[in-house]
Amino acid sequence: MIDLRLVREHPDTVRASQRARGADESLVDELLAADAARREAVSRADNLRAEQKAASQAVQKARATERPAVLERAKALAAEVKEAEEAQRSADAALREAHLKIPNVVADEVPPGGEDDAVTLRTVGDLPAYDFPVRDHIEIGEALGAIDMERGAKVSGARFYFLTGPGALLEFALAQLAISRAVTAGFTPVIAPALVKPEAMEGTGFLGEHDEEVYRIERDDLYLVGTSEVAIAGMHAKEVLDLPAGPRRYAGWSSCFRREAGSYGKDTRGIIRVHWFDKVEMFSFCRPEETTAEHLRLLQWEEEFLQALELPYRVVDIAAGDLGTSAARKFDIEAWFPSQGAYRELTSTSDCGTFQARRLNIRYRDGDGKPQMAATLNGTLCAIARTIACLLEVHQRPDGAVYVPKALRPWLGGVEQLTPGMSLTAAVPPA
């Protein structure tokens, strides 16, 4: 939810933001009208209530002879109040509806344009050269006994997979590495629920125009999260946080579920685009004035993680038309996939400003002890399946082996490479 004061005082800023996103500008005027209508309804109901309250007290004090007349007046007012409250309720609902339709206001620095207009900020790491035919992650993974797509489809359908043997060990190694690095950087590790109530889903902005992306458990009115961002943002809903000494940071682990509606034909091969994967997500609660710096920090941690995995990548600044509902600004990191000869999104970090906090009612106390809206940011530390895919491709060797980056070795029994038919007991940390 955007700041209503901003809409009232600077509607043109919001209109410009809508235009940049390619969204409907007239929603701003609808919101302004709904806001004015609500305030009028509130005033009317408040005044009537005050009158009615006085009348009600007069009933008690009235002498017996006056009582019937006073009571009559109180009853009449009560009816009016009821009607005014009804009008207020519908005005409130109309305002909320109009309010929810408007996505976050894009930051000034965001590049204009759509999906193809992201600006590359930098490219890091040398592209690997292979003097043998490059294979994609499925060929490599299946040869290693690390990925089983066929049985994934048998058990759960398209876009499902099993990670087996070295693949399963790789998942745990990545998770351990990600969590360890996050804890060292000051994050609190969190294992988050993957099923959440509608409020959490709506609060993080996932139930708007993209709600067909989300799995819903209708019978229990719960949703499967597409990222632990949802649960972690919801974790402090309706709270007043203590944010005296900088951001409060969590590293959340959860399974993530995505319907991938509308992506038919995209990435149908492999585990790059799947209905379910596990992920370590960074999440930050901070003061609004801290978000720009915090966003860059999250981005830096993401980059350092990919550097530790020895993966070449580039950082892109996402254009306005491609921003999510909650984001004011977003950076993606795209890593190199040799089989595609292209950079593909591996991680992403968004500055949501106060947008999510306003929906979820997350506040903090300022220097004067007054509650203020907090700000939220999120960033992928490691989306496991896609990262495994990238690792297998980039670090493939001609003999079907896969090089293990040094940072991962402590979690894989110290092995320097994964090889087809290898002994699994060698690839686990000492028991």
Next chain:
RNA sequence: GGAGGCUUCGCCUAGUCCGGUCUAUGGCGCCGCACUGCUAAUGCGGUUUGGGUUAAUCCCCAUCCCGGGUUCAAAUCCCGGAGCCUCCGCCA
């Protein structure tokens, strides 16, 4: 799944049976002022959170877990729901 208990303005708490100065009591904590060489102690005052209105103050409305209902009037009565606790059943 079944039975019972609990939920009050940061924390604890009075009030709920029997509706109306509840404009919610008291303690702790916190803030300010006074007093005092300093600290402590003491005294006085303040201290929920939203919304409306306003240049600002004032003022008004809402808020006793949430949502309905009864009533001129609800923390209080009725119905529904949530969360927590205890016991039983089931389960990893």
